Amino acid sequence: QVQLVQSGGGLVQPGGSLRLSCVASGFRFSVYAMGWYRQTPGKQREWLASIGPGGSTNYATSVKGRFTISRDNAKNMVYLQMNSLKPDDTGVYYCTGGASLRAYWGQGTQVTVSS
Numbered sequence: 001q002v003q004l005v006q007s008g009g010g011l012v013q014p015g016g017s018l019r020l021s022c023v024a025s026g027f028r029f030s031v032y033a034m035g036w037y038r039q040t041p042g043k044q045r046e047w048l049a050s051i052g053p054g055g056s057t058n059y060a061t062s063v064k065g066r067f068t069i070s071r072d073n074a075k076n077m078v079y080l081q082m083n084s085l086k087p088d089d090t091g092v093y094y095c096t097g098g099a100s101l102r103a104y105w106g107q108g109t110q111v112t113v114s115s
Contacts, residue, residue: 022095
């Protein structure tokens with residue numbers, strides 16, 4: 001059974017930092033790309049970042065330079081370090097991955113950036 005279980009998130013002030021974590025099981029994590037998406041109210045789900053099996057990364061323009069995606073293949077973990085957070089970063093964040101980047105989805109984690 002495939003599972004992506006997320007942790008982290010919460011409420012943070014503008015300019016603050018948060019780290020999201022995602023542990024994968026039920027598929028060959030180490031050979032597939034993993035990613036993070038975000039759903040904000042009134043908008044389509046947005047791709048934020050992805051990381052290949054070997055660690056190559058790509059970022060959306062909206063988060064480049066502020067967010068960092070990383071992975072630990074030994075632990076089947078993927079992370080999203082979010083710095084310099086803005087109110088526009090508020091939303092539900094999803095861990096994704098598998099044979100295609102959108103094959104499997106985590107349960108979603110709320111991130112709220114507000115003073």
